[in-house]
Amino acid sequence: MKKILICLIAAAFTSSCTRYIPFTEDLRQSLQENGVDIKKIQFYSDKNFLLKRNAKTNTNGLEQGSISRNSTYIRETISFKSIAGSKLAGICTSTEQGTIAIQFEEGDAEKKKIMFYRQHYGEYKFEGQIKIVYDDHAYDIVEGKDARLLVSANETKDYIKSKRKVRGLRVD
Numbered sequence: 509m510k511k512i513l514i515c516l517i518a519a520a521f522t523s524s525c526t527r528y529i530p531f532t533e534d535l536r537q538s539l540q541e542n543g544v545d546i547k548k549i550q551f552y553s554d555k556n557f558l559l560k561r562n563a564k565t566n567t568n569g570l571e572q573g574s575i576s577r578n579s580t581y582i583r584e585t586i587s588f589k590s591i592a593g594s595k596l597a598g599i600c601t602s603t604e605q606g607t608i609a610i611q612f613e614e615g616d617a618e619k620k621k622i623m624f625y626r627q628h629y630g631e632y633k634f635e636g637q638i639k640i641v642y643d644d645h646a647y648d649i650v651e652g653k654d655a656r657l658l659v660s661a662n663e664t665k666d667y668i669k670s671k672r673k674v675r676g677l678r679v680d
Contacts, residue, residue, distance in 0.1 A: 527663065547600045553596040553610070602621070
């Protein structure tokens with residue numbers, strides 16, 4: 509009975525929670541110093557992305573002695589949305605000094621990446637761009653500007669309580 513009571517008390521004084529924290533240059537360097545491969549970390553964006561493009565193609569041909577002209581209008585939207593209540597998950601495909609390439613969908617990593625740039629205060633953000641080349645096409649960025657790169661962190665806090673009695677010392 510005492511063992512069960514001690515276990516319950518120990519569990520009550522230990523707490524753990526998962527939360528999202530910004531991925532910073534200090535964290536990146538600390539992980540690299542400890543031999544952690546950045547490509548094995550699950551990354552998240554704090555914002556969803558919405559990309560749009562409008563394009564037009566013209567083709568000319570010859571049909572039964574007559575010139576045929578065809579115009580095709582393309583309106584394409586790519587919506588990067590997370591599951592309700594969660595963050596948009598992605599993986600790191602490459603890193604360079606001051607940048608991290610994150611891929612949010614399957615496919616060619618070179619064509620389907622979004623670059624996050626280190627800011628002067630150390631966080632990585634997708635910022636300042638109006639257009640992006642994604643999957644070999646130029647897209648306007650409708651949503652997702654200033655998105656921050658996050659990682660999930662499990663933080664555990666242990667509380668240790670000790671108690672002892674001191675009886676004092678006497679001279680011999």
